[in-house]
Amino acid sequence: MRAVLRDRDVRLLMAGQALSLFGDRAMFLVLGIWAKTLTGSNAQAGLVFFVLIVPGLIAPAFGLAVDRLRKRPLMIATDVAIGLVLLSLLFVHDRSDIWIIYVVTFLYGASGYLIASGQSALLTRMLPPEQLGEANGWLQTFSEGSRLIAPLIGAALFAAVGGAAVAVLDAATFAVAAACLALLRVRESRPEPEEHHILTQLLAGLRHIAVRRGLRRMIGVTAVAMLFTGLIETAIFAVLQYGLHRPPAFLGVLQVPQGIGAIAGGVTAAAVIRRFGDARTLGLGILLFGAGDGLFLVPAVVPVMVGFVIAGCGLSWAVVAFGTSIQLRTPGDLQGRVYSAADTLVGTPQTLSLALGAALITVVDYRVMIVLMAVVTGGCGIFLLVAGAPDDEAVAERVIAVQPR
DSSP states (O other): OHHHHTSHHHHHHHHHHHHHHHHHHHHHHHHHHHHHHHHOOHHHHHHHHHHHHGGGGGHHHHHHHHHHSOHHHHHHHHHHHHHHHHGGGGGOOSGGGHHHHHHHHHHHHHHHHHHHHHHHHHHHHHSOGGGHHHHHHHHHHHHHHGGGTHHHHHHHHHHHHOHHHHHHHHHHHHHHHHHHHHTOOOOOOOOOOOOSOHHHHHTHHHHHHHHOHHHHHHHHHHHHHHHHHTHHHHHHHHIIIIISOOOGGGHHHHHHHHHHHHHHHHHHHHHHHHHHOHHHHHHHHHHHHHHHHHGGGSSSHHHHHHHHHHHHHHHHHHHHHHHHHHHHTSOGGGHHHHHHHHHHHHHHHHHHHHHHHHHHTTTSOHHHHHHHHHHHHHHHHHHHHHHOOTTHHHHHTTOOOOOOO
């Protein structure tokens, strides 16, 4: 992993993205807590996470923009724009302003899909194939590892001075991320325009997934799992209220053990991919995520914390394996559209799951929702772990480990 960081541009990219991710982790939690505090409703709090991922339904349009434009300027413009949007949260004062939170959350989610797609494509221009797993592992470590302190800082700021302070902090991190991108020396040529109809261009990512059996299997199984994992986003507030008898802000404390597990998962993800392949690593990650969340059934703080550690490790393995598989199995001119198409294919079921969770939590015991999620995700993980992907051997040739000096 040290080899990846020897590149100045990679260090700059990761520094900016790491800081931006820190702000994201603080802001994501606060948006949910803010909605819960203003309305007193678990369903309203869960709806925040639903709105956050709704833009994934139009992710192919973001992917087309990534493939048709230079990645770095596009990411800079997006960072600056969403930083300004966040400042509108300064006008949220009472329950009647909850709509501002939802609008900002939607735009926040849209920017996340666009930046993630651009970042994935940009990395394939900056690094050789054998180092992509390590780079994705570092980014996932920064992303999930920030749970160690970012949620606590976000929750503390919210409790002390309100959500507006967290919004300003997050906006500042986007400004730094844009500055780091501006300092990159990487040169991008303007992509050649395609002569196909716009709809054909939009669907190119989906077509690529359809003809690649390995990608089709991994994305399909992940989509099934995501159809149920979203239930936990709403159920966790009920776990806090009825299982642990803690306030919503205690979710910030629980993010710490998840960060610990995620750091372990991010650091080891590339090695696990080289050992088992991206498909089986994805399956193992999904399995661990479901098993960890299953421990939320125990009405005690320690087992729930252990569950967060296990789920955090599984999440990192799954995310790194998923992203790396797309980068390795996709040609350069389709990176953005395939990544965004995959986002849509797995994000749409999760969106439905979040909506279903927000509705079910009012009529179904939260423990039933957790059991259902754990059983389905466990089955999906086991399937991939056993079956792998049809083209694993061909892909394995591109992920030969870089031997340390």
